[in-house]
Amino acid sequence: MADLQSINARTGQPLGAAWAASTAEEIDAAVAAAAQAAALFAATSAAERAALLRDLAEALLAGRDTLVPLADRESGLGLARLGGELDRTAFQLRGFADVLERGIVHAVIDDAAVAGMPPAGRPRMLRVRVPLGPVAMFSASNFPFAFSVLGGDTAAALAAGCPVVVKSHPAHPELSRQTVALARQVVAARGLPVGVFQSVEGAAVETGVRLVQAPAIAAVAFTGSFHGGMALARVAAERARPIPFYGELGSVNPLVVLPPVVPSQGAALAETLAASICQGAGQFCTSPGLVIVRQDAAGDAFVQALADRLVAQTPHAMLTPGIRHAFEQGVSAWSCHAGVQTLVPGGAGMDALPRPFLGQVQAGDFIADARLQTEVFGAAALVVRVDSLAQTLAVLRAVGGALTVTLWGADSDTPEHRDLVRAATQVAGRVLFAGVPTGVAVTAAQQHGGPFPASTAPATTSVGYAALDRFLRPVALQEAPAWVVNCRGLV
Amino acid sequence: MADLQSINARTGQPLGAAWAASTAEEIDAAVAAAAQAAALFAATSAAERAALLRDLAEALLAGRDTLVPLADRESGLGLARLGGELDRTAFQLRGFADVLERGIVHAVIDDAAVAGMPPAGRPRMLRVRVPLGPVAMFSASNFPFAFSVLGGDTAAALAAGCPVVVKSHPAHPELSRQTVALARQVVAARGLPVGVFQSVEGAAVETGVRLVQAPAIAAVAFTGSFHGGMALARVAAERARPIPFYGELGSVNPLVVLPPVVPSQGAALAETLAASICQGAGQFCTSPGLVIVRQDAAGDAFVQALADRLVAQTPHAMLTPGIRHAFEQGVSAWSCHAGVQTLVPGGAGMDALPRPFLGQVQAGDFIADARLQTEVFGAAALVVRVDSLAQTLAVLRAVGGALTVTLWGADSDTPEHRDLVRAATQVAGRVLFAGVPTGVAVTAAQQHGGPFPASTAPATTSVGYAALDRFLRPVALQEAPAWVVNCRGLV
Structure with a gap:
């Protein structure tokens, strides 16, 4: 059976002859x-x-x-x-x-x-x-x-x-x-x-x-x-x-945006995050797929900034038609979900380049529906709005296992930050306090793994x-x- | 449901009242x-x-x-x-x-x-x-x-x-x-x-x-x-x-008796091994259940000595009627196996104390039948007779996973001994060069595990x-x- 065929990922055209799988x-x-x-x-x-x-x-x-x-x-x-x-x-x-x-x-x-x-x-x-x-x-x-x-x-x-x-x-x-x-x-x-x-x-x-x-x-x-x-x-x-x-x-790689960082660094971080979501057309194990943001005016502004930056991103062609198809399906399912508000529509149909997707959901809806907790492989992310530390912890617990959790703004020693760090280490193999999870250093201290399904x-x-x-x-x-x-x- | 009941292991008599399982x-x-x-x-x-x-x-x-x-x-x-x-x-x-x-x-x-x-x-x-x-x-x-x-x-x-x-x-x-x-x-x-x-x-x-x-x-x-x-x-x-x-x-804990040890130390080792097989009525994870012996006159003498020492052993009552029943069934299955020659009959019926069992099987028959490679929990062991290093290695490979492998007589650096040590480390979590596997030291270097099912x-x-x-x-x-x-x- 000739089931191996080199294909140009951008054009879908075959390159050279097909060949047979190992018997x-x-x-x-x-x-x-x-x-x-x-x-x-x-x-x-x-x-x-x-x-x-x-x-x-x-x-x-x-x-x-x-x-x-x-x-x-x-x-x-x-x-x-x-x-x-x-x-x-x-x-x-x-x-x-x-x-x-x-x-x-x-x-x-x-x-x-x-x-x-x-x-x-x-x-x-x-x-x-x-x-x-x-x-x-x-x-x-x-x-x-x-x-x-x-x-x-x-x-x-x-x-x-x-x-x-x-x-x-x-x-x-x-x-x-x-x-x-x-x-x-x-x-x-x-x-x-x-x-x-x-x-x-x-x-x-x-x-x-x-x-x-x-x-x-x-x-x-x-x-x-x-x-x-x-x-x-x-x-x-x-x-x-x-x-x-x-x-x-797989991993949804939650990223928690804490109140202190939003007003001061919100715009720069939104830019960084949008680029991370779209890096490699979102085809990273460590692509941030979940952005946890407080339900307040500063949070609204950050989410708006993120949406604006994402619209400007232009992901390249995805690896294969199958991966692209799964991305379109995943985005479509999120778009049609009653609890999800679409902020950046994303998808594009199979004929065009993929477009990033951003949706927004309330913490309660996210926690209640396992389908929202599953990775959509590609440039797609969900913003989860929370009204308390307790809700943030509950969202992390619902995720259960991830390669990474990123905490932006946990710079000082407070009881709230201790609870967050502890929750993050319970969920992830790597906890970041700055930057984005895409990019994994090869070093003795690295840990690329985490509770199931990571x-x-x-x-x-x-x-x-x-x-x-x-x-x-x-x-x-x-x-x-x-x-x-x-x-x-x-x- | 009152399904917990303290029972005298020696008499089978209940001690005190039964009580209910956790709901x-x-x-x-x-x-x-x-x-x-x-x-x-x-x-x-x-x-x-x-x-x-x-x-x-x-x-x-x-x-x-x-x-x-x-x-x-x-x-x-x-x-x-x-x-x-x-x-x-x-x-x-x-x-x-x-x-x-x-x-x-x-x-x-x-x-x-x-x-x-x-x-x-x-x-x-x-x-x-x-x-x-x-x-x-x-x-x-x-x-x-x-x-x-x-x-x-x-x-x-x-x-x-x-x-x-x-x-x-x-x-x-x-x-x-x-x-x-x-x-x-x-x-x-x-x-x-x-x-x-x-x-x-x-x-x-x-x-x-x-x-x-x-x-x-x-x-x-x-x-x-x-x-x-x-x-x-x-x-x-x-x-x-x-x-x-x-x-x-579970583990069958193979023990390999190499030619050099048999003539010189055979009698003492047979005594030690018989005691290990019967220790705690054979109810040790590390109980030696497989004794690999060369098919020659010195090997015959060692096996005879082992059988003689085992007959003299008197295991105590087993832990529970269920464990005793499984032991009798296992011994019976080995006794009735066409390839197994019974050397020490073992078993005793449920009314008496258990008696140790020793059977003997040729390497080819052992390798061919997975039922012989499975642990019988209790004072029961199989002697496997081998005619070459290659057969010894094949027997170890058939076992596949064990808590321990014991090598008696691998004292000098020879190609044969290197092959045996390598095979033993591939099969077991602990490799002994002297003594018996029953008794597990609690120390930093200890390894109590091994390939499946160990x-x-x-x-x-x-x-x-x-x-x-x-x-x-x-x-x-x-x-x-x-x-x-x-x-x-x-x-």
Whole structure:
């Protein structure tokens, strides 16, 4: 079945010939190769894996002139943004290399033996971490570099010593092919087995299902839609031997505008927020989709300023017709909702470029209707008007789980601000006190995750260096002989 | 419905009157109280929580003369073992207090801002950890202290700053009631809200299901049967907002006897192993259920010695008639299996004390039949005969997930031993090079978990100080103002 086709995101025109998805046999062979390579790759030193990651970064940067224009044609995200994303992806690969070279991954806890009876008496216990084994990595559509073939999940899994089987995203299939080819060359040039980096492709759900069901797959990393992610999470849970499923499934990213900031900085913040809502045509996991504003005159003025700035924004073409269609449907559902007042009409019909949408709803209506609490992927946001701290907290509780919560104006230590900060940390993986949530720093402190649906594994992150913890499992070695303790790459 | 009844485990006679399970309203009220207490408890200092844990340990030790005999009547596990278990439980509570006082729980990663454009440029990011919220804790039957009301899961959750709603185990209902009363007194005496420690009870599955479905419950800790655990894991996954489920569901704990040890130490090791198989009537999560032995004359001699030592063992009464019945059924199924040669007949019918069972099976038959790879809870073990390293590795792969793998005789650095160690770390959370897996040290290096079914969350542990990581979630604070960074107990 020829179900992969490179398409110009701006024109909808096909580029080159279509090609066939991976067959079941090809998927099984990719997993078998990864399984075959697992023991050898697990036994590589941190320095060897760091060198692999650095070479991958080099190769990516060397391919810039080919890859970035190709990514632009397939995604419509623009050359400037994609060039920056390529830099970030290389930075991330090198960042994991740094982490490996600093020895953090192979840190152990060594509890000496204690003579005597339990509970105080104990044998010597050494806590190490071992790679899980082959990881199925599902690329996302919206970051053709940073959350795709050589993105954060791949970098983290390789850093941990796990072979990766990439499921390419069909929205940028030719870019994926070329990035896969580049990665395979690097793996071969380093003398590593081909199974260290494998890939499969296919637009139908069966490709991913077969990959997740493969018995040798030890964990799944996924960034994408709620429905796709939940379906694969179920497949992972229903295996004879269930495996960890690390899924990032969406987020409405509430932003709370507190009274002090509105009069003084309202206009500038409205401008910043409008740009953030429309960045990348709103196709960011961290796009602010919920703006919580007090029901008062200053709040009215801020909302008006935001609406004015949004009207002036012109988002570019979306990634795929399917994503565009879902955006139009989501905007239409919000527009027709009895509780939603449309401030910026948005949408445009499939023939024109997308237009941003802004609606306004009262807190009570928002809390009462789960449909309003669900992400509309694209340049669409809801303003929720609140009349009290208690209502703000109730709105956050209704959201329940998000990648980010932004608090604008919580600058002083007041009981109200303490309650807000606490509520924000209960809901989100990242809490911002300034700026906008779009843009995620790659650093050790980063946390890109949060309570469901932001993550299916809320204690884990998919961005930042803690991301590699997902692919390591602690093992306690009891009374290990000296040769085991000293054997590099064994444990 | 009066479905709770204290029963003498040795005689089957009821002790005192029966009483009713928690009603749905009582379960909801317990969760509501925990939810109400969550913010205040999360804001306590590490020192305050350490003091709570120390007071709980004191109270438990002060209650020894009442609690240990009661535990013995309800469980039949014996005064000596239960006295030691009480000590271990108090040791564990104090150990978590030590961890809190050393500040490890509140360690942060503080990434300074870097000027310039991303990816190198970044805002200041502070990575902290926040408590998840109310934890549903399911007591196990086989450790009336250490894995029950004030056991490791409760200690870890309280240390993390999460209120606990204990689901008592109906196999020791009166002990649970008295331990709950003691815990409530300690919580009240420390001036903490009653919601910090709540409990529910009931023998029917509905009690646990309602608890896991309660929207305010943020995580579940479970130690128990495969079927009970899987049912609750599904309930947790099917909530509108799925939550982490930390389940320990069973383990066959393979033990590999390598050729060098057999002639020299065979008799002593057979004695040690027989005692481990029968310890606590085999009712340990870490009971060795699979003994992998070479198919040669030395192996024959070891197996004969093991059989001789096992016949001489006299396990005590099992915890409940239900557990005893499952043991008899499991032994019977193994006895009747065409591939299993019975070496020690085991079982005894429900009227007598249980007798240990030992069967022998060829590696090929073991690998081919998943029924032989499943734990029989009690003093029952299978000897698997192997003719090569490759077969040993294949047997371990067939097991797939276990709390422990023990390697006897891997003392020297050989390619064969490297393969075995690597295979063992892929299968188990703890790898022993001497001794027997029964007995789990409470220490920072401990790892009590492993690939499914040993744990539903294989990167986590339910014993040792890393157990509290299950109940904390990282949060990145971006450009947090000074008052947030310095506010004790806020984040």
